[in-house]
Every structure is written in C-alpha cells, then in structure tokens.
Amino acid sequence: MSMSRRSLLQMVGLAAGTTAMYQAMTTLGYAQASNYAGPIKLEGDPQGAKVLILGAGLAGMTAALEMRAAGYEVEIIEYREKAGGRCWTLRGGDSYTELGGATQEVEFAEGNYLNPGPWRIPHHHYAVLDYCKRLGVKLEPFIQKNYNAYLHRSEAFDGKPQRFREIATDYRGQISELLAKATDQGALDEEVTEEDKQKLLDSLVEYGMLDENYRYVKSDHTSEYRGYDKWPGGGLNAAPEPSEPISLDRILQSDLWTWLVEAETTHHQSTMFQPAGGMDMIAQGFEREVGDLITYNAKVLSMIEDENGVTVEYEDLEGGGTQTRTGDYCICTIPFSILGQIDHNLSGDKAAVIDSMYYAGSAKFGLEFKRRFWEQDEHIYGGITYTDLPIALISYPPYDFFSDGPGVLLGGYAWGATAYQFNAMQPDERTKWAVEYGSRIHPQYTEEFSNGVSVVWHKVPWVLGCYGIWQDREADYETAARIDGRIALAGEHISYLPGWQEGAILSALDAVERLHAQVTTSNAGDTQ
C-alpha cells in the first residue's frame, strides 16, 4: 500500500496528535506565520502631501501613525465618538445603542468588562504585539485551553458536563491502545518498517499512558493524567486512589471529541495574550498617538477622486450639516458592508468586489455574577467550556483570579443560524436565553446572576457584521487591494487573516507602503 501525503498526515495526526501534525505540515511547506517584518521604513519625502484616512479602527490608526511619521499631513474621519472600531471593550458605566435603538447600560463592577469583538491575540501576530509594545499596552496571558473546564452536550452523559482533562486523556489513551495493538499484531507491517515499529510502540506507550500489555487501564499512572478519585495529599490517609477511565465507545458516542483540538490550531495555541484591562487598551494606545488627527462623529457620505485629489463629504453628527475635506490621497478602511452604500467613483471591477462582500453575524454575551463560583466551586481558572447549546461556549475571565467580588463570564459566542436568531432579539430577551442555557452547565447561574450585556454584530451601527466574507477571494483579492488612482482600500477584509486584528494592521501597512512608493515616485517625476 502506498501512502499519499494526505494519508501520511492523517496518520501522523492520529498517532501523535495535532501538534505533531502541524510540525509535519510545516515541514511539508503548509503552515506560515504573520508576514510582519518589523516597523516599516518609509524613505523619501512626501513633500507635504495630504492623506485623508477614513475610519479610526486599527487599520486607519496604523496608517495615520506611520504616515504622519513619514512626513504626511494626515486627517482621520471617524463615525463613532471614539477610536478603535471593532477593537472595543464595554465596562460599567458604558452605554451602547444598537441599530433599532435598543440601549444597554452596562452595570459591571469596577474592573470587569466584556470584549464584544476581539478578545485574544496569538503569539505569532507579530504586528499587533509589536504595536502593543511600542504603544505601552500591557499584555497578560489569555487562557484558551483549560483541562479543568468542561465539554458538554445536552444529549451526552445525561447532559452532565465532563472535564476536558478526562475526555482528552481517555481518548488519547484508548486510540493509542488501538493503534499499539494493531501495530503489535502486524496490521501495519506494510506501512512501518520493523525498526520504526518498535519505536512506534514505545512512543504509544509513552504518549498513550499504556501498560506493558499496551492497555490503557485504571492505574496511578493514568490517573496522573486524567485525575484521581482521591487526589494525593499529605499526612495520614494521604494515598491517592486512581479513577476509572471512561470507555472509548462512550467517548465516541458522546461526540465530545469534536472540541479536543480547538486549542491546537496555530491561531489558538499557547501562548495567547490579551491586553490587561480590556482589548480597547490597544485602541487607547493608538489614540494617544493619533487622537489629535481624528474628526469624530463624522459619517462619510461620499469619496470621489479625480486627477487632482480626493474629496470626501461627511455628515457632522454633532454640529449637523455636511462637511467637505480634500486630500491628495486617501486610505479608506471603512468595512465593505458600508463602503458599498457610500457614493464613490472607484473602478467598476473594484465596486463589484466591494458589493460582493457580506459580513458574518456573531453574538457575544457578557454576564456578571455576584461571585466567581466557577473558581470557588469548580476550580476553573480561565479557559473555555464548549457546549452544543446555542451559546456554544462559556469563557472564564483570565484576570483577577480569586477575587471575592463579582466576575464577568463570556456567557456565549454564537455564529451562523444561531447568531441570526440572537440578532433578531432585543437585548433583555437575548440575555434571558444566555442565562437559561448557561444554567444547564453551571446551576449556580440561577442564584448568582446579576446583570448582562450582549452585542450582536449585524446590529453594530458602524460595521453591520463581524468580518467580511469573500465570494471568491482568489479571483477578487488583487482587485480590492490594488491602488488604481489616489485611493487605497485597507482593513481586516483585505487580508488572509479575516477576523483578526493582525490582518487589519498588515493590510494597512501594505497599503501605506505601496501608496508611499507611488507618492515618492510621482513627486520625483514632478520635480524633473
């Protein structure tokens, strides 16, 4: 039997887990990290050229910061009353009005918050991390994987949540046992050499916690991984008692294995980070640098270019009336969901790509409880519980551990058909459902719930969704990213990192570099 690359990868994945699989994939040339190559260097004099930047999200503010430093005159036009766009945090005292007019007053206690959008940063998002460092944004660990959190399905184990540790360990042990037995009995003799066969068996004993007969059984050894019935202690009566593994067929039937590799993709492997105090600390860091360039409460209505420059009209939401701004160039970071509704004279093929992009919906819940029962009763410190309930997951705050005060859970993070239904509800109604579902995993909800806030992204007035979906990215990407005249488009949507801040920043840096090259070349032309 000959082996294709794909089946080899599958075998590696089965035998050694996803981490090994990713290593194998990297060797085979699959995986790649962010293409950030350190702070950009913009050489050459823009000779006072003026750039209008539309949108003060991370893409817009990155462009503004770098272009001002390179000698441009910069002005940012932003719809909201503050900077950051989707890089956003809700805290006690904040008020948020969604489309349709429903207003939520956030009642969280001091120090608690919800990141309604971005909440975690992979360790290889070099651009985001570098700007955090440059802007003095303090980062702390974000906990993706917690062995003591739960896996839960309504119809598995009688609806009782299972500890991640037990399912993951028992599954690993028992598939190792199967593979070891098959190997030992010669079933894989055509696939593995005699020499590798012994190595494979040795590795499975190690990896799968097997005994000398290649069995995964109740023992002190397996309990050291899956947990004990009675954990080891000190003094009299301190000896541990091992626990009984859950059988493979129960695990298979439960479907709880579907979440075992959630933390194994490159985007979720440890170490992950979050800004201390809330994701918008990044927005605030940028705002400290470029806040003086921003006109807030300004809704862009049109963006028209001609051979002399770019003219942008906006509605002044505070003072009323329409204002006009002109620049030599423009970087537009307005999401395509909205840009498609704005009057512009970009080329027809660009307009067609803009119009072809809709935005995914998503719902996120911040629920505050009177005490941190998940820590106090269940010893869950950060990390994520996965469930097939419509809330999809519960994430525990990876900060202020052991505090006596109230704590805020991410009480749900829904997508797809579920998110559409949450989107169509009023805030109180959404919270009611999130509390109901969460109470099926943590019964303490009914006693301890205090207040909640939720953000459904199709109702966010200044983006109309969560992130951009390409109809045909391969065919259309170049058209969207290309600079035709004086306008460059940038933002999360023009990246191969959709729904990540890294994509927004890299897209902006790339647009800035190309625009700058164009400006300095044409300046050189002017003076000749």
Next chain:
Amino acid sequence: MKPLSLTIILSGLAVAALPLVAQDRPKPDAATGEIARSGQREDFRTFEAEDGDLAYFADAARLTQEGGEAVYEAVCAGCHMPEGEGAVGAGMYPALAGNEMLEFPEYPIYVIVHGQKAMPPLGSILSDEQVAEVTNYIRSHFGNDYVEGEDGIAATPEDVAGVRP
C-alpha cells in the same frame, strides 16, 4: 438532583415564571453511559418556554420557525427591524415597509436566497417553503399589499427552488 431555586434574579428582565422542573422526567442512567434522548432542550430552568420559543435554536444549522411571520421575526427583523422600518447608522438596512421593490415576488426571493451587498445569502438556512412564506409576508404587511386581490401574486416554494444555485 436538588430542587432548583425559584428566585429568578434576571435583573431587568420581565421574567418571573416557575421553572419547569426537570426531575419529573425519567432520566437514563448516567453510570451506564446510556445517552439521554429525552429532549433536554425542553428542560427549562429559568423561565417557562412558550410554544414559539421552542422553535428557536432547534437546529444549529437552520431556522425551524414555520410561517412567514415567525421567520420574519426570527431572522429578518434583526436587520429590517420589527415593523420593517429599516435602520440607519454609519451604514443602513433598507425599510421593507411601503417598499415598491416588493411588487413582484422574484426580486425578494432572489435577494433572500442569494443575498445582495451587505445582506447575507439566507438560502442555506431557510427552506423553499420558508422563503416563499416570508416573501409573501413582507409583500402583504408593513403597508405592502401585493399578494391578495385581483393583481396579487403569491410566491410559491417552486419559485424559490427555481432560483437556488
């Protein structure tokens, strides 16, 4: 199972119903690993679910509400708003109320199935029947009157099947 607290402390929510008590139902034996098929999702703990509520979230991949009004309220109202009035922020959702674009069913059917600009395609989460019913619903409500009467045209599931990719 210890009885649930009846204190409903969902502040700001007008809910004060008795939870349906779950322990009345026969439960499969947790120790044997018998997998429960008893419809746990109906075991409400914090509020009493009404009939319409049970259609919510019944399928992670699709909407299961039946009838034009129920489908409208479960998905369309999130953008076009409960009275079809639309919404305006930095971007906008068009009003369906008093909308002449709804005169013929072909256009709304196409937009619902395939999406259009910021409107996502909804064909994959709605059945032919649901699309036809919600099409007729928006064309006969919110000041629109294109379904009944002499010149009225009603959309059919077959019309919807015809525009699917």
